[in-house]
Amino acid sequence: MLSAAGIATSLAQGTVYSVNAVGYINLTIPPGFSIIANQLDNIVGSSPDNRLSALIPTAADGTTVYKFTGSGYSISTYDVLQPGWLPNGNDTLNPGEAAFIRNSTSGNITITFVGQVPQGHLVNSIPANFSMKSSMVPQAGAVDSVLGLVPPLVQDGDTIYQFSNAQNKYVINTYDALQPGWLPATPVLQVGEGFFIKKNGAGSWVRDFSVNQ
Structure with missing residues (x-):
């Protein structure tokens, strides 16, 4: 369904002590639907920016994210002609949230999240x-x-x-x-x-x- 590889952070280094642990998560997304989560805070300046446009600035054409609202879905689709997310890329994917993603290609795509581990x-x-x-x-x-x-x-x-x-x-x-x-x-x-x-x-x-x- 969904494979995750490579979180590079001091989580894997028990003897390393730090206030902030910065890492990355690579998600391999197969064709079709998967439910994904961003579990890192994308720090811009001094505060997190976990909007789609900041988390996933580029994606395969037609990649679509469906964020559940409680009664339906807020839908964002990546358009390479823009290039960017339509309608605006402002939907968030904060740590603790999740969303459907649809890979509309015929092969796997990779999504990489980079940021601080919540503590x-x-x-x-x-x-x-x-x-x-x-x-x-x-x-x-x-x-x-x-x-x-x-x-x-x-x-x-x-x-x-x-x-x-x-x-x-x-x-x-x-x-x-x-x-x-x-x-x-x-x-x-x-x-x-x-x-x-x-x-x-x-x-x-x-x-x-x-x-x-």
């Missing part, structure tokens, strides 16, 4: 009902034991939908408080992967994170 007290607000989310930090692993998506934020009946590009369908897992755990399996996320989540009630996905942990 400190990180709060990812998740509304009730459907939303598109991701881990705020570039880590792969189980949503509970590694990424901290656990009760009381996770409630009975909450459901995660991961999109499989290869199968062109969702892989669906639902939290069962009686287990307790995810059925039929605990979702495992890759770096740069987003997902749909349907929650029975709003909450905050909170992590205290440092690259020097």
Whole structure:
């Protein structure tokens, strides 16, 4: 579905201590639809600029990003004749958010995100009902034991939908408080992967994170 390679940051250097860890994430996007996430802050000057036009300044012609609004999608398409995103490239993809991307070519394309790894007290607000989310930090692993998506934020009946590009369908897992755990399996996320989540009630996905942990 979605492969991620090469995050170059002091995350991989346990003996390196720094205030800011700057890295990159390469995402290989196959033809068709995938759900992607940007898990780095693109710092311009002294503040992040995570608009599409800043994160992905160039792309294959016809590449389209669909950002879920809660009731539909805000759609941005890359036009090489501009060159740029239409209508304006102002949709954001902040750490913790996610969006569909459609590769309209017949081969893989590569998207590279560059920026600072989010650190400190990180709060990812998740509304009730459907939303598109991701881990705020570039880590792969189980949503509970590694990424901290656990009760009381996770409630009975909450459901995660991961999109499989290869199968062109969702892989669906639902939290069962009686287990307790995810059925039929605990979702495992890759770096740069987003997902749909349907929650029975709003909450905050909170992590205290440092690259020097």
